[in-house]
Amino acid sequence: MSKRREIALCIGAGPAADELVSRWGEEGRQIASRVHVMPSDERARAALAALDEVREVWVAAGEGLGAINLAAAVKADHPGRKVYLVDCEETGSVRSRMHAAALDGTRSLSELTAVVRAQMARGDAAAPGADSADGLPSGAEEPPSVPPLSATQETVPEAAAQALLAERSTEASTGLARAGFLLTVVSGSGGAGKSTVSTLAAHLAARRGLRTALLDADLQFGDLRDLAGSCLRVPLEEVAADGSALAAADDAPLTLIEAPRRLETAEVLGAALPAVVDELLARFDFVAVNTGAGWDEQRLALLERSVSTLFLVDQRTSSVRACRHALDLCLRCGVATSSFLLAVNRCTRHAPFTSIDVSSALHGAHVVELADGGREVEELLGAGMVEALVESRNPLCTSIDRLLDEILPGAGGMASCGGEPLSPGRRGLRGTPRRESGRRRGRREEKERRRSRKEARAASGVLS
Template structure:
């Protein structure tokens, strides 16, 4: 919970989706003035830990009825305004509201208006500070952090991360590439950067962080010994922070396992590229990882779901995977073929990007969508999540009809096996 939080929203994943569908900007759910909880215990702990909490809005929780949670919050913090939302105001409800000393009932639309209005003062402060060239603009100064993750190994994270970094460098940005797979990271082996330093060396002397010019990429390599991974976990956080202060664009390539370090990266990232490959197990792993994010309270509005290695003969298309993920928009990256492995095996990542390979071209288009959003976020402008800009209708229009039909026939059985609700199994 942010120390600045002054409002509490209690809502499960379904109700959060309902709010965004009624016009709430998804980025507001990550605002520093708002704490969002899906579980009753977390909500009570949050309000107890923040005496400055001004208002709590209860839509639902995963364990108890909303009105019971609202009553408990009012007991925990009598000075805080507590509202019950998304509830029909019957005579019984009114009597229970009075007995619990709650402050009223709100509709979903009223919740959206209240939260949206709360963001206006922050925008005014940013504008006022900008007049003197200091304040909020200075606080937000720094690079754009993009993290590349997947639910399982082998999805192509290292390749995509390297191509994203080189694509940003081609746009004239000073770029840093961070290998966060501290045990088996191999970005240093594929020639991914113009200058590099290992994380263990950087942990001993931060002055070793390479200086690069615009259009170049610096690499923070994983340590050479896997046994150092646990020891260097905290050093990774510091290295990322240092890189954000020195570079325009920072790409973090993560490992296959999910841990506290990875969650911290997701929380601070301006955008997250979630890679899925052409295996049904990769789609299932994606579902489990997204479910984990919901349970941990990690906002997914910055996530971009990306299906890798797409082509005419690939088992899945973005439509297939989107269907398995309850209609979530999915972007396709083209299969780069043998050229990708050949050039990376020869430690020629820059040559691969310069080749105009199908994979690199599709990564460059993805980057074109991500960078404008990063600019807006750094300026403090509330903006629609990247993931929301990729509708299924547009994806269908880009898909060739014969590819869709062939893919559906091949993969319908596999997708049926993994089409289960996100919340199932909690």
């Protein structure tokens, strides 16, 4: 009788499974003899339901989104089991789907091999003659037995394997929480307020206790160095050349990655931008990215990595048209738009557009509103006094803070800069409470101001 096998590996059935095991070589055959191997389709759910001893499910990613869908279904069937994706490229789209499905992270084949070898080192090897093909799809060949390792072949000592397992277990328990949250602020045209919104979002995230990086990815005309206020500054050129340039940011609550001062370096640094973003995500809890007006391959790569993309539209008809063109481009290029959050900026009672207008122009897409902060925003940001702007409880700051409540996991329902909690009744983006409409909120605030003035006059004897 074989020992209990607590890991299930879901890979493609039939020829797909043979090809995958063949590509993995000896390691794949060793894994197949130590775990439950099953097809990565609907049959896996039924097979796992009958295997009470399984504690972890590893789903080979392969091509497409089928593995994520299966992993999500397995996690929903048995929330107590750990579910991982194997050989998965962690793009922003994949991370957002993993977070929504409450998966436990990603693993590599070498980590799975370390787990198996550690079990063998503890004497948990299968008994001679045990059936090594449990769970194989019908018609699939039994994996050949693995020859014993020779003295010249590299082995994993038990202590090293245990250390690796302990480290990976810690990483798995906090897997998606440790990966930085990437918010990319984009628009279809210039002048929509990307620099302002990304700067305020970074400062508001830092006020929540998140270690925050603000990346100015407007590589030609980025001006966040003049807006970001008093924070640690690191030139993008230094980070692109050596990621250790961020070592000084380990104790800083907010770090600005400045755009290059020379326009001619933009093309070279653009190619290094994905690597810079990955370095930031490994070091920071929250990364806000300001982008330029142009759309290119680097912009699409940012969107793929982003957990949330804030798409700004301002009060111009041309901005709405440009937004529609940019969304069409994303669809043609296969960029997942499920993480997009559309926001119409500079909303007031008498603004030309509301969220309803923009939503109608974009075929019913969900659109939120950012309040107009007035002259105070331009004056304080222009003077580099963003901290004073955040402290002032400006309407724009309050809107962005409520926006962070929607997109950040576990942010709660209270704005950190003094905004009111979101209404618990209506539900909006990603199942979070939807905010009160701009017009209704404006009417309510105007009534409150009138009531306050009347009470003040009555107290001073102006009114009888």
